[in-house]
Amino acid sequence: MTDRAHVLEALGTVFDPELDEPITSLRFVTSCDVTAGGDVAVRLRLPTPQCAPNFAFLMAADARDAVRRLPGVGEVSVVLEDHYTGDEINAAVGRGEGFAGAFPGETEGELDALRELFHRKALVARQSRLCEELVAGGATPEEVTARRVADLPRDPGARRCLELREHLGIPVDDGAPAFVRPDGAPITAAELTHWLRMARLVRTSLEANGGICRSLLAVRYDIHDPEEVAAA
Amino acid sequence: MYEKDGEKYFVMDSHTHFWDASPANWVPGAEEYAEGWINCFHAYQGLGPAETHWTIEDFQKYSPERFEKDMFEDGHVDVAVFQPTYLKEWYTTGFNTTAMDYEMAQRHPGKLIVNGRFDPRDGDVGLKQLEEDHAQYGLKGVKLYTAEWNAGSRGYKLDDAFAQPFFEKCIELGIKNVHVHKGPTIWPLDKDAFDVSDVDKVATRYQELNFIVEHVGLPRIEDFCFMATQERNVYAGLAVVVGGLMHARPRFFAKVMGELLFWVGEDKMLFGADYAIWEPKWQVEGLVDWNYPDETFSDFPAFTTESKKKILGLNAAKLYDVEVPAELQLSNGGTPAAQEDAQLVESGA
Numbered sequence: 001m002t003d004r005a006h007v008l009e010a011l012g013t014v015f016d017p018e019l020d021e022p023i024t025s026l027r028f029v030t031s032c033d034v035t036a037g038g039d040v041a042v043r044l045r046l047p048t049p050q051c052a053p054n055f056a057f058l059m060a061a062d063a064r065d066a067v068r069r070l071p072g073v074g075e076v077s078v079v080l081e082d083h084y085t086g087d088e089i090n091a092a093v094g095r096g097e098g099f100a101g102a103f104p105g106e107t108e109g110e111l112d113a114l115r116e117l118f119h120r121k122a123l124v125a126r127q128s129r130l131c132e133e134l135v136a137g138g139a140t141p142e143e144v145t146a147r148r149v150a151d152l153p154r155d156p157g158a159r160r161c162l163e164l165r166e167h168l169g170i171p172v173d174d175g176a177p178a179f180v181r182p183d184g185a186p187i188t189a190a191e192l193t194h195w196l197r198m199a200r201l202v203r204t205s206l207e208a209n210g211g212i213c214r215s216l217l218a219v220r221y222d223i224h225d226p227e228e229v230a231a232a
Numbered sequence: 233m234y235e236k237d238g239e240k241y242f243v244m245d246s247h248t249h250f251w252d253a254s255p256a257n258w259v260p261g262a263e264e265y266a267e268g269w270i271n272c273f274h275a276y277q278g279l280g281p282a283e284t285h286w287t288i289e290d291f292q293k294y295s296p297e298r299f300e301k302d303m304f305e306d307g308h309v310d311v312a313v314f315q316p317t318y319l320k321e322w323y324t325t326g327f328n329t330t331a332m333d334y335e336m337a338q339r340h341p342g343k344l345i346v347n348g349r350f351d352p353r354d355g356d357v358g359l360k361q362l363e364e365d366h367a368q369y370g371l372k373g374v375k376l377y378t379a380e381w382n383a384g385s386r387g388y389k390l391d392d393a394f395a396q397p398f399f400e401k402c403i404e405l406g407i408k409n410v411h412v413h414k415g416p417t418i419w420p421l422d423k424d425a426f427d428v429s430d431v432d433k434v435a436t437r438y439q440e441l442n443f444i445v446e447h448v449g450l451p452r453i454e455d456f457c458f459m460a461t462q463e464r465n466v467y468a469g470l471a472v473v474v475g476g477l478m479h480a481r482p483r484f485f486a487k488v489m490g491e492l493l494f495w496v497g498e499d500k501m502l503f504g505a506d507y508a509i510w511e512p513k514w515q516v517e518g519l520v521d522w523n524y525p526d527e528t529f530s531d532f533p534a535f536t537t538e539s540k541k542k543i544l545g546l547n548a549a550k551l552y553d554v555e556v557p558a559e560l561q562l563s564n565g566g567t568p569a570a571q572e573d574a575q576l577v578e579s580g581a
Contacts, residue, residue: 018451048272050268050269050272054422084265084268099422103421106386107421108422110422111422114422114423114424117424121454197494201454201457201458202454204487204488204491205453208451208481208487208488209450211477211481211484212279212451212476212477212480212481215279216275219278
């Protein structure tokens with residue numbers, strides 16, 4: 001039997017592809033209702049009515065897919081509120097169609113390439129945080145780049161790195177290098193300092209965007225403005 | 233001019249507006265878009281200090297007197313650059329046209345610079361209009377929205393073949409500053425709208441022009457920075473960075489400023505208040521008072537009095553050939569908007 005807690009847990013696995021944060025911690029889930037019969041109604045909201053339709057679509061479609069995978073679930077409805085392309089997105093998501101179904105003639109295909117591009121950015125940003133912790137702890141570039149997957153900490157940040165690697169087709173076995181380029185090649189000791197400079201910028205960009213999104217959401221829906229947080 | 237602790241700062245706001253988004257100006261049938269647009273801007277104002285927030289009615293349309301007070305009397309601004317945003321599909325007389333800006337500028341000779349615009353999808357008609365606008369307004373710069381809709385098209389790229397005659401025309405006319413706004417909903421919708429690779433290509437091709445990427449390419453600061461380090465004539469427009477982050481997200485503001493100073497450099501950053509989204513007063517005063525919050529930022533470039541003077545006004549004054557009184561120049565005899573800074577930053581990375 002599906003209950004609300006399970007539905008929320010499933011929604012917590014849906015990430016804003018651009019910010020690499022769960023839609024639940026971003027407070028994009030307005031409401032989540034589950035009937036006694038297991039029918040689920042989810043409403044989503046975004047920081048502005050003009051948020052990019054491609055990312056908005058991915059979050060709505062991913063939310064629907066995540067809830068539909070729950071055992072014993074009944075009818076699932078996911079509705080994006082107050083968005084300038086909300087009607088198109090909601091209709092396509094309701095029919096189980098892809099992005100091209102929502103915007104016929106306005107797209108050259110589905111959003112796989114876009115998703116992959118942002119998975120790469122997210123992986124760079126996540127790895128930089130783990131690397132910086134090691135460097136701050138006194139590890140040399142040689143020691144950092146010698147790390148294997150098995151050496152990664154057991155925390156949500158590292159787990160998300162591995163998830164992103166799986167999405168990108170990069171090996172995640174224990175013996176694989178802990179820190180890789182988006183094409184899967186290991187980061188070398190010689191390039192670590194420069195790579196970290198670039199990676200930190202990518203991370204700052206994601207974090208700052210997340211900050212602006214949170215601020216705008218708080219203004220739009222008159223909710224308490226949360227503290228500055230880095231991606232969980 | 234702003235004076236603090238014995239230092240005097242020439243203030244040039246490189247990004248300001250004088251708009252009319254009142255309901256009387258909404259195009260019948262497009263009210264939803266017209267209202268949505270101004271409401272969205274108004275939400276951004278919410279990221280500034282509470283005491284600077286306006287009612288939506290005030291925000292939809294403000295008087296010349298209010299503009300003058302906020303800009304020149306209270307805001308410390310010496311010279312401001314108007315960036316037009318036409319949006320005639322939604323606003324009957326335009327949201328903020330060059331003509332509206334020009335009328336305002338006439339009231340303050342020498343203090344308000346009027347930028348034009350063009351849309352390369354308008355072809356020969358657009359080229360002719362650009363010539364006429366230049367003849368009438370004496371343009372030194374243009375503002376481009378690559379994501380603007382136009383007769384069924386949802387956007388274009390600066391390196392599209394049909395855009396090239398426009399850049400050549402700018403060079404011919406002496407319009408040397410090209411402000412580029414990257415925004416959402418560019419066609420096709422399945423691509424990321426904020427790609428700046430087209431700026432890279434035209435900046436390389438047209439060395440005579442300066443390309444100012446507004447809002448530092450937000451939300452793709454990283455792509456902007458990686459591109460800007462490679463181009464001597466690409467600049468960072470700070471509108472939204474200061475207004476949207478300095479008060480609301482001070483820690484992220486510090487990181488973004490640090491990264492911009494590192495990758496782009498203090499000679500390539502231009503202050504812009506983005507009035508009337510945000511008033512210049514608190515932004516100018518805040519930027520002069522600002523420094524990194526703690527020692528965890530020690531490996532970013534220092535933010536010195538010289539940096540502030542360049543960013544707040546001297547860089548933009550150089551790009552727009554604005555005369556700056558001798559007492560407000562850099563005290564160390566340095567040159568603002570130095571283009572070789574890009575190479576220095578790159579080799580330092």
